[in-house]
Amino acid sequence: MAKSKSEETPLMTQHKAIKAKYPDAVLLFRVGDFYETFNEDAVIASKVLGIVLTKRANGSAAYIDLAGFPYHSLETYLHKLVKAGHRVAVCDQLEDPKTVKGIVKRGVTEMITPGVAVNDKLLENSTNNFLAAVHFGLNNTGVAFLDISTGELFAAQGSTEYIDKLLQSFRPAEVIFAKQQQKHFRQTFGSRFYTYTLEEWIFTNNYAREILHKHFETHSLKGFGIEDLTDAVIAAGATMHYLKDTEHPHLQHITAIQRIDQDDFLWMDRFTIRNLELLQSTVEQGRSLIGTLDNTLTPMGARLLKRWIVFPLRDLTRIHERLDTVEDLIKEADRTHALQQHLKAVGDLERLVSKIPLRKINPREVMQLARSLQQVIAIKELLSNASTGLLQELHGLLDPCFTILEKILAEISDNPPVLANKGGVIREGVHAELDDLRAIATSGKEYLLRIQQQESEATGIPSLKVAFNNVFGYYLEVTNTHKNKVPANWIRKQTLANAERYITPELKEYEEKITGAEDKIQVLEIQLYDALLLALQEYILPIQRNAQALGRLDCLLCFAHNAVQFKYRRPNVTDAYFIDIKDGRHPVIEQGLPTGETYVTNDLLLHQNEQQVIILTGPNMSGKSALLRQTALITLMAHMGSFVPASAAEIGLTDKIFTRVGASDNLSGGESTFMVEMNETASIINNLTPRSLIILDEIGRGTSTYDGISIAWSIVDYLHDMTPHRPKTLFATHYHELNELENKHSRVKNFHITNKEVGNKIIFLRKLAPGGSRHSFGIHVAKIAGMPPQLIDRANEILTQLESQHIAAPMEQIAAPIQKVQLSIFDAHSDTFKDIREKLESVDINRLTPVEALLKLSEIKDLLQ
Known part of the structure; x- marks a missing residue:
């Protein structure tokens, strides 16, 4: 009887049932030596992976799409699918097909999304891979950032603007939130992130506390400092739920929640992080601050340095602790060099230890972990006589974990394989039975010869030989000439024309040992290796502390290296309300100069009571923007605890740095250049404090000339007279009319970037000087940019005509009240x-x-x- 058209094969019935549990993931379905994808998953896989899309019959039902790849290529293809933004469910065979009749039992063993990746190919050594959860509460917004690959979990709550800044700083690979909050999330944070929504019940206070208490085995969250931060707690609970929801049950390496307190760090909004190019350049092939300063030696240090850059300190004591330590490391050059050499030999301890509970650490990585702990011993010894408090603190945190270190070195071979089931993982002398099996497996011929010699001498049969056949295994063969010498305990198995074949109890015992010896070796090695991993579980926390301490030491060594290499000097960070920089340089531009070219340095003073606002004018391309940015970057670097690119710098404690630099459209959000500009400027004006540093570049350029001048003028008026905070402000502008402000406000001073005219050429001297500039040399810039000569000539004609007709209204009219x-x-x-x-x-x-x-x-x- 023919099957009905709706009938499916057992395999496809099983696939359909598993796929129903993971409808929004690409299901990689293990079939024999291949991972197969079906239907819509096959279309995605074919497109993303570049593999052939085929069709096959599903029983007598309609044909289905099919695309697959060999199981040993999983890591390569998994990487491509996740990088393309797909969630992937890996479905493996849970039984040995050889031992099963009918369909093999299968199940999803791992779920990979952009935010929960632990595979090395999916991760960058120098970058965290954060999963973020956002919860919009009644009065605050909560956020949590969890990196499953390192075990770090951070939580915070505050205004949506604060959460937006944190999202920009942590740059999560994936953001989760409640389905009902999807519209609100899009309106608040846009579409910058890969997102996934969960059911609303997951984002509730009771459920979040229950899951966190259970994981950390605590009765409250007071120890983490977030007991009263309900929205932050809800976000943290959601991240833990999501890990379990994506088949990650072993999370012992997540040992704490770190609270992010807004008052601990110098505030920079997301516009400032972007405008100052802290983490990435806004131009193709450009360099960022992290790209310039990152001379760390370990992955832990590289990841931490990113956080130090976007979260500079606001506490004078902690800032000076770091500066003292950097100074000490510079003075103690020999010790510093030795520390650097040992750090270079340390692996990624943070990610190595996180693989232990996930059961993803391989034997070679365990040996790397042990060698890293050996470096901890040497580093701890070098810090034993440290003079600064911070180095003494790091010395106290370092724990070589001698017991587990000795166990690893005693049990794991010097050069173990990557896979535990490949043999050669466990050292000789660790397990007697394992040694015997290896002896049988590797020296079988020698053992048989020994038996042959032994029996030949005992019986006096010189022609005795040992051989093997598939019928009854190993045997002793005796010619008819000597068969009368055969001992009584030998068992005859076969008679030939000229000889007899016998077996002995010893041969039978040896045969039982050698048959399947390799399988037994594999089982024993895996058992011993698993026992070692179980012992390692007890050391997760101390090894994590080692990783964190080494990361901090690495960053401080990096600061010392940069200070010596780039001729940075120690800033004097004080409680004052001024910034005084001598011979300041832009740290990024300086490193990108052609060989032999020297950066033109500049002095700069911003003083709340004397020189609060600097109006900076000068030609295009003369260096105005560089001067603005370098002032902000020197201030930021000082608050990081780093030496700075200047001959001297006195930096008053700063709590916020705001920048509005350049013009950019947000076309996808329906916002013009001017709207973006005004949004960012409004954010600055509404969040000022007496310790703020404001960097404004070309405000008002996105609208008409008189509108722009009016807005720029009124902003300076506001910063000088209409707010009691008197924030330190650098204002670069093309509107030379703003030079009039110096005459109207006591704390506004005009400066310009100097230039020199030689014949028809303009030479930019890039030096700051008092007084305003009356020319922008825009046409000259157009000329050196490669505009056609006819266009340049015509522009000069029009400019002459406009200037002769005095189109521009006198500035007095703009400043005067409108009649x-x-x-x-x-x-x-x-x-x-x-x-x-x-x-x-x-x-x-x-x-x-x-x-x-x-x-x-x-x-x-x-x-x-």
Whole structure:
């Protein structure tokens, strides 16, 4: 009887049932030596992986799409699927097909998403891979960041602006939140992140506390400092739930929750992190601050340095602790060199130890962990006589874990294989039975020869030989000439024309040993290796502390290296309200200069009571933006505890750095350049404090000239007179009219970047000098950018014409109060106004260029005159 069309094969029935549990993941279904994908998963896999898409019959049902790859290529293909933004469920065979009749039992053994990746190919050594959870509460927003590959878990709560800054700083690979909050999330944080939504019940206070108490085996969260941070607790609970939801049950390496307190760190909003190019450049092939400063020697140090950059300190004591330590490391050059050499030999302890509970650490990595612990011994010894408090603290935190170190070195061979089931993992002398089995497996011929000699001497049979066949295994063969010498305990198994074949109890025992010896070796080695991993579980916390201490030491050594290599100097960070920099340099631009070219240094003073606002003018490409950024970066580096690119610097404690640099559209969000500019500027104005540093570059450039001047002018007015905070402000502008502000405000000072005209060329001297500049040299910049000569000549003609006609209104008119004027009803009917009306009505505003508008305005002005 024929099958009905709806009938499926048993394999596809099983696949369908498992796929139903993971509907939004690509299911990699193990079939023999291949991972197969079916239906829509096959289409995705074919497209992302570049593998062939085929069709096969599903019993007598319709044909289905199919795409697969060999099981040993899993890591390569898994990497590609996750990097492409797909969730992947790995479904393995849970039984040996040889021992099963019918369909093999299968189940998902691992679920991989961008935020819960632990595979080395999916991770970057120098970058954390955070899963973030966001919860919108009634008054606050909670957030948690969890890196399953290192065991770190951070939690915080505050305003949505604060959470936005944290998201920009941690840059999570995946963000989870409640389904009902999806619209709110998009409106608040946009579409910058890979996201996934969960059921609302997961984001509840009781459930979150229950899952966290159970995991950490505590009755409260007071020890982590988040007991009263309900929204942060809910977010942290959601991350732990998600790990278990994605088949990650072994999480013993997540040992604590670290609270992020906004008051502990210098505040930078996400615009500032982007504008100062702290983590990545805004231009292709450009360098970031982290790319310039990162001379760390370990992955732990590299990851920590990123956090130190986006979370500079605000506590003077802690800042000076770091600065003292860097100074000490510079002075003690020999010890510092020795510390660096030992750190280079340390592996990624943080990620190695996190693999232990996940059962993903291989024998070679266990040996690497042991060698790292050996370096801990040497580093601890070098720090034993440390003079600074911070190095003494690190010395106290380091624990070589001697017991487990000795156990690893005693049990694991010097060069173990990557896979535990490949043999050669356990040293000789650790397990007697294992040694015997290895002797049988590796020296079988020698053992048989020994038996042959032994029996030949005992019986006096010189022609005795040992051989093997598939019927009855190993045997002794005796020629008929000597068969009368055969002992009584030998058992005859076969008679030949010229000989007899016998077996002995010893041969039978040896045969039982040698048959399957390799299998027994594999089982024993895995048992012994698993026992070692179980013992290692007890040392997860001390090894994690070692990793964290070594990461901090690495960052401090990096600061010392940079100070010597790049000629940085120790800043004096004080409680004052001014910034005084001597011979300041931009740390990133300086390192990118052509060989032989020297960076032009500049002094700069911002003082709350004397020189609060600097209006900076100068030609395009003269170095205004570099000066603005270097001031912010030197301030930031000082708060990190790093030496700075200057001959001297006195930095008043700063609690917030705001920047509005450059112009960029947010077209996908429906926002123009000007709207983005105003949003960012509003964020600055609304969050000022007396210790703020504000960097403004070309505010108002995104709108019309007079609108722009008016906004820029009023911003300076506000910062000087309308807020009691007096924030230190650097304001670079093309609006030379703003130079008038120096005459109207006591704490506003004009400066410009100098230049020199040689013939028809402009040479930028890049030196800061008092006084405003009256020229922008925009046409000259257009010329050196490669604009056609005819275009440049025409631009000069138009500029001369505009300047001769005095199009620009006197600045006094802009600054003066606006007078209300009402036109006479008779003026509207005069011949002059009639002509003006006709000219205005003939203008197509949508097609009018700024230059044409100015010329049209000039014609109207001529009519009035």
